[in-house]
Amino acid sequence: MKHEYPENFARFYDLIYHHMRDSVDNDYFQNVIKQTKGKVLEIGVGTGRLFSNALNQGADIYGLDISHSMLNVLYKKLPEDQHYRISLQNVIDFKFDFKFDLIIAPFRVIMHVLEKDEQIRTLNNVYDHLEKSGKFIFDAFVPDLNQLLNGIDNQVDFEGEYEPGKKIRRTVSTNPDLINQLINIRFCLEWDEDNKLKHEEWRVPLRYYFRYELEHLVERSKFEKYKIFGDYQGTELNQKSREFITICQKG
Numbered sequence: 001m002k003h004e005y006p007e008n009f010a011r012f013y014d015l016i017y018h019h020m021r022d023s024v025d026n027d028y029f030q031n032v033i034k035q036t037k038g039k040v041l042e043i044g045v046g047t048g049r050l051f052s053n054a055l056n057q058g059a060d061i062y063g064l065d066i067s068h069s070m071l072n073v074l075y076k077k078l079p080e081d082q083h084y085r086i087s088l089q090n091v092i093d094f095k096f097d098f099k100f101d102l103i104i105a106p107f108r109v110i111m112h113v114l115e116k117d118e119q120i121r122t123l124n125n126v127y128d129h130l131e132k133s134g135k136f137i138f139d140a141f142v143p144d145l146n147q148l149l150n151g152i153d154n155q156v157d158f159e160g161e162y163e164p165g166k167k168i169r170r171t172v173s174t175n176p177d178l179i180n181q182l183i184n185i186r187f188c189l190e191w192d193e194d195n196k197l198k199h200e201e202w203r204v205p206l207r208y209y210f211r212y213e214l215e216h217l218v219e220r221s222k223f224e225k226y227k228i229f230g231d232y233q234g235t236e237l238n239q240k241s242r243e244f245i246t247i248c249q250k251g
């Protein structure tokens, strides 16, 4: 995939997102996984930021991702006899010969799927892999209109140490493309290694959604029922909502 996470971005992913994201979504996803009696699938599992926790808690959880570099990080966290749970597949056309009671796509996975027909294929493929009354939960951010107009210019969004005495810093810039509904993101990583300051850049587009487009999309899919919440605490959508948490129900 042209926008696949580069190796060094995969390498530092957990450091950055355990810090920036766990407090927002970890409890929510661990709870819905715990409440599921049966198999769970995380599509876009990445480095297993949430997955590893769930597996350690005893969940019968599987994961797939399109990125070699992200999965390589995850494989290293798992004992070899659990590697069968992970596969390199695309959300659009993944295949399993069994079904799941819960499928989740946490942290913007769906926003990486840029084309309309691919989005519908993803939803329908998920539907086909769910048991009779299975659920699919995915999130997207509510676009910030200021950012859509002006973008962000070289904002430091993470600064810390990845090993004692070794600094790392990430900056982010965005360039909105209103007509294609994309936010083109440019991440820059700078870190100390081998007594040098290393630097790497990565550009990735995310497809943003407005509320009614999201509703139309789900309504065009095979899902019979769905509800969109405004945060991980189950608050109804309102003017302050920053997240679209979409829960699609089969049957």
Ligand SMILES: C[S@@+](CC[C@H](N)C(=O)[O-])C[C@H]1O[C@@H](n2cnc3c(N)ncnc32)[C@H](O)[C@@H]1O
Pocket: 004, 005, 017, 043, 044, 045, 046, 047, 048, 049, 050, 064, 065, 066, 067, 070, 089, 090, 091, 092, 105, 106, 107, 108, 109, 112, 113
């Ligand atoms: C922001 S990360 C989220 C990872 C993980 N779910 C988490 O919560 O930390 C998005 C992940 O989606 C994966 N991804 C993007 N497009 C994909 C596709 N078409 N099929 C499978 N995985 C995809 C990326 O490789 C990346 O690992």
